[in-house]
Amino acid sequence: MRFxxxxxxLGTRYAGWQAQRHATGVQAEVEAGLSSVADQPxxxxxxxxxxxGVHGLGQVVHFDSPVQRPPHSWMLGANTRMxxxxxxxxVQAVDDAFHARYSAVGRRYRYVIHNARSRSALWVNRAAWWTYPLDASAMHRAGQTLLGEHDFSSFRAAExxxxxxxxxxxxxxVRRxxxxxxxxxxxxxxxxxxxxNIAGTLLEIGQGKRTEHSMAAVLAARDRSAAGITGPAGGLYFVQALYPPPYHxxxxxxxxxxxxxxxxEPGSNSAD
Structure with missing residues (x-):
């Protein structure tokens, strides 16, 4: 069956999702937990x-197993070993046509910035700390330039x-x-x-180091050096993978x- x-x-102590030869990935922990329930790899x-260092709120995976287990047994059993x-x-049973990566039609991410003069002990590695005041409304307006289909070379890592x-x-x-x-x-x-990389560019716009209208030029440049810094990994969360019917x-x-x-409501600069 496929599930x-x-x-x-929390991605803080992991080398990323994928299993690594010399470092622990989240994938390895998930596979070990599920393998213990199946009593096979x-x-x-x-x-x-x-x-x-990046976190996951709603990462979706699929796996195949010849072993018959109720969905809740996969979940409870694996969690006791992770x-x-x-x-x-x-955990849900799905048809053989479902593929966690290729069936997805969209993905959502959230980037969290702690905008304060002093660092937070509670939010370390869970939010990007930015000490300079940020204009969230300007960041939101600048971000609308990126809507639609574009060449995102300016925001693409060399590797x-x-x-x-x-x-x-x-x-x-973008909202406060x-x-x-x-x-x-x-x-x-x-x-x-x-x-x-988008977050890093918006941070510079929010601080006033770039104008909100500069985002169009950054996008058009198709050159990574035209954009801003790479935002710290700890502020990023994979929120959701989106799938078409019948997958809910x-x-x-x-x-x-x-x-x-x-x-x-986006763009607000007022405190709650």
Missing amino acids: AAGIEY IEVVCAGRTDA PDDVAIRW CQSRTPWRRVESLS SGAFVVIDIQANAFVHHMVR FPAADGESALFGSACS
């Missing part, structure tokens, strides 16, 4: 690989292995929640470091704990 599963994880395929910073939140830099951004919002600025972005797919999976219930839903 889909929703995975939640289980391999998983994810919707979107995340980098070292570390506390990785958890399976749900990106994708065959094309073209991606379609369907929504991008007290001392935090939250960037939500949805696209059909992302090139390597795309969200972190639970939304990540941890999203609301990170400053509400993506549908919240």
Whole structure:
């Protein structure tokens, strides 16, 4: 049978999603947990690989197993054998045509910025700390330039292995929640470091180092050196993989704990 599963994880102590030869990846922990339930090796395929230090609220994987287990047994059994910073939140049986990566029609990420003069002990490695005041409204307006299908070479890491830099951004919002600025972005797919490089450019716009109108020139340059810094990994969360019918999976219930839903009013600079 083929199963889909929703995975939640704090990426701080991992070398990324993918299993590494000399470092632990989240994938290895998930496979070890599921393999213990099956009593034989289980391999998983994810919707979107995340980098070292990046977190997952709603990562989706699929796996095949000849062993018959109820969905809740996969979830409960694997969770007892995985570390506390990785958890399976749900498991569903799916048809053989489902593929966690290739069946997905979109992905959502959230980037969280702690905008305060002093650093936070509670948010270290869970939000990017930016000490200079940020204009969330200017960041939101600048981000609208990226909507649609474009060549995102300016926001693409040099080591990106994708065959094309073209991606379609369907929504991008920036809003303030007290001392935090939250960037939500949805696209059909992302090139390597795309969200972190967009976040870094928006940070410079929010600080006033760049104008909000400069985003168009950055995009048109198709040159990574034209964009801003790469935002710290700890601020980035994989929120959701989107699938067409008949696949309907639970939304990540941890999203609301990170400053509400993506549908919240964007661009506000007022504190809650």
